[in-house]
Amino acid sequence: MAKIVDTIVAPSTTITTQAIALIRISGDDAFSIINKLLKKEVPQTKGIYFRQIFDKDKLVDEVVINAFVNPSSFTGENTIEIACHGGILNTNRIIKLIISAGARMAQKGEFSQRAFLNGKIDLIQAEGINDLIHATNDLALKIGIDNMSGTNNKAIFSLKENLMDVISRIQVSIDYPDYDDVEGSSIEDLTKLLEKLNDQVTKLIVRSKLANKSVTGIKTAIIGQTNVGKSSILNALLDEDKAIVTDIPGTTRDIVEGQISLETVTLNLIDTAGIRETKDIVENLGIKKSKDLIKQADLVLFVVNSDRVDDHDNLEILNELNGKTYITIFNKSDLLKEDKNKLINEYKNVVFTSAINNDIDQLIEKIQEMYSNEEILKSDELVLINLSQIALIEQVKEKIDQSLNAIKSSMPIDIVNVDLYAAWDFLNELIGEQYDEEIIDNIFKKYCLGK
Ligand SMILES: Nc1nc2c(ncn2[C@@H]2O[C@H](COP(=O)(O)OP(=O)(O)OP(=O)(O)O)[C@@H](O)[C@H]2O)c(=O)[nH]1
Ligand SMILES: [Mg+2]
Known part of the structure; x- marks a missing residue:
């Protein structure tokens, strides 16, 4: 993963002949870098500024700058968005000037990756952004926007809450074996809770697989x-x-x-x-x-x-x-x-x-x-459309199934909890509360440059 201390730059629109192009800079030095190219500096305050960009004393372009101050930006970092005149030569020249002033060219998806690493969005929201951009039908569009905005992610939080509830009940009976009459902790009660959890996960899988097919x-x-x-x-x-x-x-x-x-x-x-x-x-x-x-x-x-x-x-x-x-x-x-x-x-x-x-x-x-x-279109239930997300939620189900089998065949209760802790880890991986750097790098590589 690229070091997060760098200030990065990338075009957020395609470099082509067009009216306006958008260039984005993000990182600690975003303001000092853009100010090297201006005669009238942009203050480190959120706002929109009309400015002229210079290459030494030569006028390069007249632009509109949208400034965001850490942490109130998409990436959670200082961010400068420059709306310059479109055109291949002009856009490239401004990007080169920004790089010579100290920024590094961003990798694909690096802005979203920073938003994730800085805790601005979770992994389901990040995937939602990518699904929205790549949507080829209305269904993908709906799922993308729902997941990006985070409105449906409460399903995962509710799953986590219910799972932690069972784990805690079991943990209490492991730690305090003498208190075997704690309400809701009998084998029958735990089995019921696990079956409910299993049902929640199964429905999410069915919806998601259906949507995945219709989208891919x-x-x-x-x-x-x-x-x-x-x-x-x-x-x-x-x-x-x-x-x-x-x-x-x-x-x-x-x-x-x-x-x-x-x-x-x-x-x-x-x-x-x-x-x-x-x-x-x-x-x-x-x-x-x-x-x-x-x-x-x-x-x-x-x-x-x-x-x-x-x-x-x-x-x-x-x-x-x-x-x-x-x-x-x-x-x-x-x-x-x-x-x-x-x-x-x-x-x-x-x-x-x-x-x-x-x-x-x-x-x-x-x-x-x-x-x-x-x-799916009418409901506000969470739907996952990427196979990697579906694979993770299937692993959650597998672990819950195993724990249910264990509890039903009277295995020691701590064995049941081993499976449930594993399900917990998979859920955290799904929203990105727990992650492997290489996997995260791979997820964001699918994104567009400048996103
Ligand atoms: N009148 C009429 N002719 C059609 C229609 N659809 C296809 N054809 C004609 O039927 C012939 C066969 O069409 P194809 O599309 O090649 O048929 P196919 O089922 O792919 O045939 P194979 O590849 O040999 O299995 C062609 O001469 C087409 O122009 C139709 O709706 N009406
Ligand atoms: Mg044919």
């Missing part, structure tokens, strides 16, 4: 017979000619991938080789991949040739979809003459599309409906 991408396989329009649907969804489309059955032989973000869900789409009986070795390898993907996918878009609904291959695919989440797409609806409703039969979640005409509205609506994530 639902694995979505486009499956069906040859020539039904699978690749055309992929292209229509992506609004791009990504996969080759021809009227020759067996056009797609290997998978083609793409990603789309709808309002509340992101899909990782995989177009596959059409399933049919064939002697072609290469095509058969592709078909095997398609069948494997049915098993691996979170969602299958099953594309059906409307005039061959009842044929053997379709029914075989339908069989493989047993127990899976899938949408049946009757494509080529522009060619349909018969009553659409007659076709539906045993197919679930039916939509009609005409990929050739880019008419896929019903499909989009159905996906949105299935992944509206309404519960």
Whole structure:
């Protein structure tokens, strides 16, 4: 980790041709460094100042300076934000001048890292900032802003409180074995408390995994017979000619991938080789991949040739979809003459599309409906979306499970507490009250420069 005594500088906006660029300086020497470049100094007082920046006696730019005094700033340090004129040369020149006046170029995420190390934000808030910046759909945006603001973190504090309550009760019975009638400390009482705790953690895990999928991408396989329009649907969804489309059955032989973000869900789409009986070795390898993907996918878009609904291959695919989440797409609806409703039969979640005409509205609506994530969007419960956070909360659950097993199989009570102390440590790691420097460095490296 970079030494926190340094004063750091970085552009907080991309260096490009634009109206205004923002440069941020943070550290003990922020004021003395900027004042070296000004004829009229900025006082060490919170405020907004219009100033001219000079390189020796040469005017460089006219800027607006936003000054924050330690500890009342994002990083908790003296901070200067300079809104200068945008432009590659101008922004770079001002940054160079600040470096020659004594600042060091910041690393990615170093401002947020300092905010964390100076106790201004906890680790869930820090991750929230990054999630907000990188959000690709409304769900990620909501979770990012909720976690950044810290409003939902009370869930973790409540978990910690409940866990410490059990730990203390057990500790009292270990330290004072004669007082075995302390209220709420019987094995039944402790088991009940642990089960409640387990329930709290399990719900957090379920919500978080659901949100993680919807944010990082639902694995979505486009499956069906040859020539039904699978690749055309992929292209229509992506609004791009990504996969080759021809009227020759067996056009797609290997998978083609793409990603789309709808309002509340992101899909990782995989177009596959059409399933049919064939002697072609290469095509058969592709078909095997398609069948494997049915098993691996979170969602299958099953594309059906409307005039061959009842044929053997379709029914075989339908069989493989047993127990899976899938949408049946009757494509080529522009060619349909018969009553659409007659076709539906045993197919679930039916939509009609005409990929050739880019008419896929019903499909989009159905996906949105299935992944509206309404519960998460409307609730104010904590949701974690990063896998590393989810892994930590799963470790908390594992330890609580172990303690529950121990207490239920009448193991000595101090063994139960060993697991609970371990759960306590994982919870602290989650909010960053306990941390490994290398892990913290890695977390903040994912951030943007200047954030
Ligand atoms: N009329 C009509 N033709 C379509 C529609 N969608 C696709 N097609 C045509 O159907 C043919 C096959 O389309 P593809 O998208 O290549 O079908 P596929 O399922 O990917 O086929 P394979 O890769 O061979 O398995 C092409 O000629 C498309 O132009 C549609 O909605 N209506
Ligand atoms: Mg294809």
